[in-house]
Amino acid sequence: MEYPVYLQLRGTENVYAVQGPDRFWECTRIGGQWLRQDVVCNTWPDRQRVLDMLEDGGPWEPISSQAFLGPWLEDATEDGQGAFKVKEHVDLAPWTTFGISAHARWFVQVTTMGALREAMAWAEEQKVPLLVLGGGSNMLLHGDVHALVVLVQLTGIEVLSDDGQHVEVAAGAGEGWHDFVMRTLDEGWGGLENLSLIPGSVGASPMQNIGAYGVEIQDRFAWLDAVRLSDGALQRFDAEQCDFGYRESVFKRGQKGLWVIVRVAFDLDRSSILRTGYGAIEAELQAIPKTQRTHRDVSDAVIRIRQSKLPDPKQIGNAGSFFKNPSVPAEVAQKLFLDHPNMPQYPLPDGRVKLAAGWMIDQAGWKGHKRDTHGVHDKQALVLVHFGGGTGLEIWQLAEDIMASVKQRFGIDLEPEVNQISIPRKGGTEA
């Protein structure tokens, strides 16, 4: 075969130049802009993609090199909205779901890849740290942030393949998670319904492998594209490279702070099995005969359950579960069970046992606990809430008090699920 082979995905504007069996250039339109990337296929799914592209009669059709080069070279100029413009001393309260007032020394909203790269270059030149903000739904700011805070607002939803049953769909990191889930359900694509109403953005969802009601993002994850902060290189990560765990990924561990996620793709399925086994979903769906239930019905049930237990961040500041559910060795769980026969315990495939942090916090007497500006949610003890006028450090103090109390009562160390952000100005007061 002679390379490059120029192709266009039927029914879309997306063009490709296959450079060899393990490399292709891809140019896809996302929102109002072109996203160009050089994909090196180190792993099987990407190699298979190349084979699929080259298959005769498949969804990719040959085009001329000129037809490829048009979009590939078209200048992705900023449209004014996406222009790179640094603001100073910006209050981040509106941009995080806790709604705590803390100021970014520098702040920029980016709506294009070009503006994102400019922001990265600016931070490098100025020698200041860079903090990426998506939906701001999983962070507690301990104080003012002496960094360039970059609000990633890359949008656009795009179908990459659709065989009538399975759909691969990619979304810009700045899309709101819940709106994206609603869009997939409007289109009849199943798989993400149990993850309805989770606050935050699409880009943040793989960071902590968001999960609820028996489903985690890793169950439907295809790949993500991320830009490396050190040199601006765009790289594709498959599920294995993301190394997902319970509320974990490589982006919270070894690669923490090194990448900006710009696009995430999901494998969805028009007739995927409904997952109703977890918690109260089955009870919520009782009125609908089993054979008539749809993905939308499951989503509606999840929304009702969440609304009954979890505070709406638009009304009361919060970041969902503040702590992770800890897992302990079976012997520890057994001992705890003898002392606390009502303690919920969930055996894990690896032999360990997951404990309900919310139950322990509740038992320790914290549910509904109120301090002046903040407290513990009265319907779910795992959620810390901010009523207004509080600081991140105050909330962190409450978290520490809760951790100490659970440790004392159950001998268990709780770990925060929410990212704790502290980037103070070194040596001195804020300039």
Ligand code: EPU
């Ligand atoms: N429980 C109490 N009191 C409480 C809270 C919980 O007794 O105040 C008990 C419940 O009765 C139940 C057990 O603890 O027996 C577990 O509670 P629940 O089913 O409400 O779930 P969770 O473990 O507290 C997790 C996720 C939630 C997710 C729900 C449903 C974590 C850290 N949290 O909560 O995720 O919505 O399961 O899948 O894994 C989030 O991450 O922000 C989040 C809300």
